[in-house]
Amino acid sequence: MSFLDRIATVRRWDPDAYRPFMVEDTTLGRVGHDFATRLRDFPDAFVVSDRAVTLVPELADFEARSAAVHEAMLALRDAGELPRWRDEFYPVVVRWGDEPWLKLERAAVPLFGVRGFGVHLNGIVRAPDGLKMWVGKRARNKATAPGKLDHLVGGGQPYGLGVRDNLIKECGEEAAIPPELAGRAVAVGAVSYRCERDEGLRDDVLFVYDLALPADFRPVNTDGEIEWFELWSFADVLARVRDSEDFKFNVALVIIDFAVRHGMLTPDDPDYQEIVEGLRFPELEWA
């Protein structure tokens, strides 16, 4: 097993298994063919052809698009076809910060293959005996990745909340990090990927933060989603990422990015270039 195995995991998808999801002339995501066929049952929201799924053109603004799509999603939920329903909206954009085309129930995001955004926090401690990182173990009853190893804090980026505000909120909910401590977190970049998972096509951008914590800080999970937190040496964290699939697939990516940014992997490693280039998926088109 190697870091490249972890990166290969977040690159696996079959372009032929999808057709574009479009609003007007803009491709915002990719819909699997079976789900596209199902969407024919909701002609008030979707125009489904063999080549694309497009929103009904008469849905001319954010509110109209969001309402028509949400009505269809509620029907799917009631039919038992959206079992991971979250009651939380994601904005539908290509680029975070753009005006959203619509908002979409979070559980449906991978079914439309639209970009999902999140925040991930590396919680570290610079101890006399070396760098350490807080590791969480996800509860066994979580809908996604039960029992996997996780970051101290990580969460989706909902509609209508700033990225930093969301991070500070998640820090409180997931690990009882007070706002004044969470506010010291430093934005250090983003990782991105497109891959097929059980829940659909994940086309994600994760905004990454590093937070150096005091040695006596102890996280407390307050929302029942984490079984335990432990402070590991970063060398142990990195070895576990390399040698197993015990970390949640996207958490592994963020940890590899941390190792790259802090000189734990270097250009004299023959896999370095492929690792560095594998941490970002270039969705945006360039002239």
Add this chain to the structure above:
Amino acid sequence: MSFLDRIATVRRWDPDAYRPFMVEDTTLGRVGHDFATRLRDFPDAFVVSDRAVTLVPELADFEARSAAVHEAMLALRDAGELPRWRDEFYPVVVRWGDEPWLKLERAAVPLFGVRGFGVHLNGIVRAPDGLKMWVGKRARNKATAPGKLDHLVGGGQPYGLGVRDNLIKECGEEAAIPPELAGRAVAVGAVSYRCERDEGLRDDVLFVYDLALPADFRPVNTDGEIEWFELWSFADVLARVRDSEDFKFNVALVIIDFAVRHGMLTPDDPDYQEIVEGLRFPELEWA
């Protein structure tokens, strides 16, 4: 002017202006059509068709390929068509660390559009009044980017030298940084780009290092390539990158990457995602 303007600069190239440069079945670069026509004059090295430039198949190993191509390059030099001749070899690879297919005179690298590798060092000082960065001004008689602002240390990555060894060598040559101080540099990632410049198609990967220097350190240029060094506040460096083209085009990219890694740009900036994704060009193909 904006950071996105700096990134657009390193993305500009016209795929139709080139045909592939291949060894066996592997595409290693891109040759402009005029240069491809000129290479017809060297049938011992190149097979030129309308669709590709391929090395003569009988050149079966590294030594044979390198010798045949070098003979052609020497002829071009003697004809005055390689005026920036460096007398320095680059390895021809897609991925740093792979076994090279051949070695190629550095001046010819952009004419074949093969990947070029380099090292760039952010020389910083953490002062009581804020973060500072050493800035150099390139001599007016340099072949490339005369008079532009530059890093403390940056250089090409030649054939046959490790990346870290090359960095330490360049630190001595360009800024008189002693090896024990240069050895504290931390590998922090890579930026990459593909763009057309006067010298041809630049398809570069720059390995990036950060080095925190003592406040009393003073760089001395020993090879005549730098007119002066100055210690600037990082805020001034970043504003100059954003508002002008005074920094060498690829140095600007590495400075933007520094700002991203150190929280001077954040996800709540609407350009953030495009900036972060614009810092790496994904040459490698993914299954």
